[in-house]
Amino acid sequence: MNQNKVYPASNDESIGHAADILKKGGLVAFPTETVYGLGADAGNYEAVCKIFEVKKRPVFDPLIVHVSSVAQARSLWSKVPKVCETLMEKFWPGPLTLVLPKSEQVLDLVTSGLPTVAVRMPKHEAALKLIKVFGKPVAAPSANLFGYTSPTLARHVAEDMGEKVDLILDGGSCAVGVESTVLQVEGEKGVILRPGGIDTETLSPFILLKESTSTFKQKPSAPGMLESHYAPHTKMVLLEKGVSGSKLEEMVKKYKALGVKKIGFLAFKSVPHKDFFDAFEILSVKGDLKEAASNLFQAIRKLDKMRLDMMLAESVPSEGIGIAILDRLRKAGA
Numbered sequence: 001m002n003q004n005k006v007y008p009a010s011n012d013e014s015i016g017h018a019a020d021i022l023k024k025g026g027l028v029a030f031p032t033e034t035v036y037g038l039g040a041d042a043g044n045y046e047a048v049c050k051i052f053e054v055k056k057r058p059v060f061d062p063l064i065v066h067v068s069s070v071a072q073a074r075s076l077w078s079k080v081p082k083v084c085e086t087l088m089e090k091f092w093p094g095p096l097t098l099v100l101p102k103s104e105q106v107l108d109l110v111t112s113g114l115p116t117v118a119v120r121m122p123k124h125e126a127a128l129k130l131i132k133v134f135g136k137p138v139a140a141p142s143a144n145l146f147g148y149t150s151p152t153l154a155r156h157v158a159e160d161m162g163e164k165v166d167l168i169l170d171g172g173s174c175a176v177g178v179e180s181t182v183l184q185v186e187g188e189k190g191v192i193l194r195p196g197g198i199d200t201e202t203l204s205p206f207i208l209l210k211e212s213t214s215t216f217k218q219k220p221s222a223p224g225m226l227e228s229h230y231a232p233h234t235k236m237v238l239l240e241k242g243v244s245g246s247k248l249e250e251m252v253k254k255y256k257a258l259g260v261k262k263i264g265f266l267a268f269k270s271v272p273h274k275d276f277f278d279a280f281e282i283l284s285v286k287g288d289l290k291e292a293a294s295n296l297f298q299a300i301r302k303l304d305k306m307r308l309d310m311m312l313a314e315s316v317p318s319e320g321i322g323i324a325i326l327d328r329l330r331k332a333g334a
């Protein structure tokens with residue numbers, strides 16, 4: 001990685017330098033509690049264009065705008081329902097993105113022409129400082145190439161797009177490890193467009209949640225729901241719940257009979273038959289879902305470098321942040 005571009009996120013001088021780059025319309029990758037973001041001045045059309053170019057992201061997939069204050073968020077929305085005041089108070093800074101009707105100051109490019117804009121306040125000292133010093137909202141999707149596994153280390157960003165970003169702030173590994181929960185608020189009700197760092201049980205005391213009725217496949221105007229996403233280069237298959245022991249053995253034999261030579265295993269707590277696999281990664285020996293989430297993308301990227309023919313991913317319990325992990329595994333394997 002080009003070390004000249006990587007600056008320690010804990011250093012105020014680095015933050016100042018990064019903010020200057022944003023002011024000049026450049027791109028800065030920065031750590032958040034979820035994953036690394038690829039940031040640009042949300043009010044600068046050319047700068048936002050660069051995000052789409054560098055990520056090779058289709059322009060129909062809108063960006064999340066990151067703020068360091070509630071006042072900044074308000075300036076981006078045309079109307080803020082009361083329930084959102086409570087959500088911001090309870091969950092910001094944190095991994096909750098709120099989608100509301102946009103104000104006139106928001107560029108159509110940022111929202112892919114939608115009448116709504118997604119906004120969140122990250123819970124990471126360096127991210128908050130960067131936005132504060134820059135003084136304006138920062139548009140920032142995850143700092144990976146479109147469709148590929150998200151970055152949770154500065155090195156991941158450098159590997160994916162090091163040549164094309166102006167500066168990378170290195171804040172170590174991301175604590176949450178999966179993206180924010182994207183919540184669209186309509187009136188006083190909410191629809192979860194993407195499960196993420198804040199689970200349904202935690203949200204539901206504060207807002208009435210409706211079922212999402214569309215998927216990207218059915219309705220391209222509802223983004224954030226693409227079928228295939230977060231995918232490694234190596235083919236990945238998510239195992240059904242409870243596939244282990246003899247069932248797993250049978251499955252591995254079937255793949256080997258089909259000519260699949262090297263198989264990797266992404267385990268939740270333990271690897272049942274180490275000799276079956278050419279490589280494996282364990283998400284959390286303790287079986288802790290939060291730990292599993294924080295290790296998820298790093299583990300997938302590690303396996304993806306092992307020149308395997310395929311990887312099998314074990315299912316995780318479908319509760320709490322496990323729902324966001326399963327969503328990523330399902331899409332990575334789609």
Ligand code: AMP
Nearest residue numbers: 062063064114116117118141142223224
């Ligand atoms: P990321 O690229 O990881 O930052 O993901 C941002 C997610 O937020 C994507 O899945 C977007 O489709 C979704 N998103 C952003 N803005 C909107 C919006 N206005 N309406 C619905 N989803 C949105």
Ligand code: MG
Nearest residue numbers: 141142143150
């Ligand atoms: Mg992303």
